[in-house]
Amino acid sequence: MALYSPTYSTSVIFTTRSRSRTTTTTTGHGEMRQIGRRKRVVRVQMVSSSEASSKGGVAFEEGRLERPKWTGETPLSRLVRALISFKPLYSLLKLGARQVLISTAEKTNIPWREMTREVLESEVYKELESIQNPSVIYPDYYLNPFHAYDEGNLSWLAAAEAEAATMSMVRRAIPNASSVDEANQTVRGNWLQAIEQHHLQHSGNSMIKDILDIGCSVGVSTRFLADKFPLAKITGLDLSPYFLAVAQFKENQRAPRKNPIRWTHANGEDTGLPSKSFDLVSVAYVLHECPATAIAGLVREGFRLLRPGGTIAITDNSPKSKILQELSPVLFTLMKSTEPFLDEYYLTDLEGTMREAGFVNVRTILTDPRHRTVTGTVPL
Ligand SMILES: C[S@@+](CC[C@H](N)C(=O)[O-])C[C@H]1O[C@@H](n2cnc3c(N)ncnc32)[C@H](O)[C@@H]1O
Structure with missing residues (x-):
């Protein structure tokens, strides 16, 4: 029940x-x-x-448990780890996983291969030089193979496929939606609404003038934020210069904004940006890709960057989601083989980590059937 x-x-x-x-x-x-x-x-x-x-708070149905029972060390995860440590088998699994991902996306009208080809055949490569910060030091976790890409997020293929992958994620969250746009009305719409309400309620009437989107990837979340808060100045920050190149390329193709988005290549744990310079820090779908130490580092950096009354908004998989708790353990355990930090994410007490960093008014809402949005305030 x-x-x-x-x-x-x-x-x-x-x-x-x-x-x-x-x-x-x-x-x-x-x-x-x-x-x-x-x-x-x-x-x-x-x-x-x-x-x-x-x-106007929104919430969806929760499961019975604190987190899915397939998280942490299980006999199944030990078995899968042993199997995938055999490289030829891992390569085969990776290939299979990619094919399933692509064909599932295309069956739901996400033209994965066409979108990828369009990026790879464009002039996107020219953006790299202007965006890459040669002094960035990549944390070790970021250099692992990831999402079945040998170079993790540090490749053109990962960057070219990122938008289709984002669309698939939204489709999976709302499988009955008739289009990606409709699914986004719930997934992105409820996330933005949760942010706005939290800020209205706890910021002491401060306006959202400066926004930082940590882990902006190819800029999908950043564009949603820019459309929602058109008067704000927005910075999208990511560790992958390839993702940022795609973000900048796509943004340059659309009509100019009153406040153009700035793209910054940096580590979200140590951005080098001035303290107390933002009213909203967003971290969307990043933490499940990070080990526990990086999760804590990102939360602490968010606290440093926010002005008093500023809002942090973290959205990601919800350990309490009924749908995620009911996922097949085999499926999840296989997912763990391409997302190596899922366990650390699910086992982290995120709200506790945020309070420890100094945030108050920490509040969690299931903003769609799979994802939670956790918001917090820097004390006034
Ligand atoms: C799933 S994507 C985010 C998607 C995007 N925010 C959205 O909502 O569409 C996760 C991103 O986090 C980035 N990332 C992971 N660790 C990071 C770090 N320490 N600093 C900055 N970006 C990081 C990855 O490069 C990747 O682009």
Whole structure:
């Protein structure tokens, strides 16, 4: 039986849109459903009854456990580790995993190979020189093979595939959505809403003027932030100069913004940026790729960079997600072979780490069925 978080209730609002009108249906189940033949579910919001009207908080169904039972050392993970330490077998598994990833994406209308080809055949390479900071020292964890790429995130192929991979992640979170855009309405929409509400509530009326997006990858999260907060100056920061080159290239192809995005090649644990220079630090889908020491380092650096009243917003897989807790242990254990720090992420007490760094008002919401957004404030 599924339990719900004590803080957030079980009431769900399904907003559906037919051709002529919009209907909202409230049920007790945290899953997307088609209501009526001609109606399409466009937004699923599971709203805390205590907070919905006053703060508009959103939450989704939680599982019974604190974290999935396949996290940590298990006999299955030991077996998989032993198998993949045999290199020829690992190469075969990697190839299989890539093929499944690509074909699954393409079946849901994400043109993975076409998007990749477009980037690889573009002029993106010219951006590298202007973006690469030769003095960056890569932490050891970043130099491991990752996501089935031998050079991890430090390659053009990883950079060219990153946007399609991001779209697939959003699709997986909302499988019943009819398009990536619709899935983003929930995944990115609820994340941005959680940020805005937290800041409104706890910042002492300070405006969001300066935003840092740590681990911006190819700039998808950065562009969502820029669209949501058009008056703010935004910096996207990442350790991969290849990802940043793609981010800059794509941004230059669109209409210029009033506040152009700045792209910075640096380690988010030690950015070299001035203390107290941001009102919002976002860390989206980064921490599950990091060991526990880096998670703590990123949180501490976020604290240093924020002004008093500033907001940190960390979004990533939720250990409490019912869907993640119900994932097949075999599937998850195989995933661990291409994402080597998943265990450390799931075992980290993120809220505790944030409080230890000095954050107050630490608050966690499931902003979609798989992901949580954890927000906190630098004391005023
Ligand atoms: C999954 S991607 C982030 C996706 C992006 N934020 C979004 O929401 O679309 C994770 C990113 O974190 C970056 N990263 C990992 N460790 C980092 C660090 N210490 N400093 C900066 N970036 C880091 C990786 O290079 C990668 O681009």
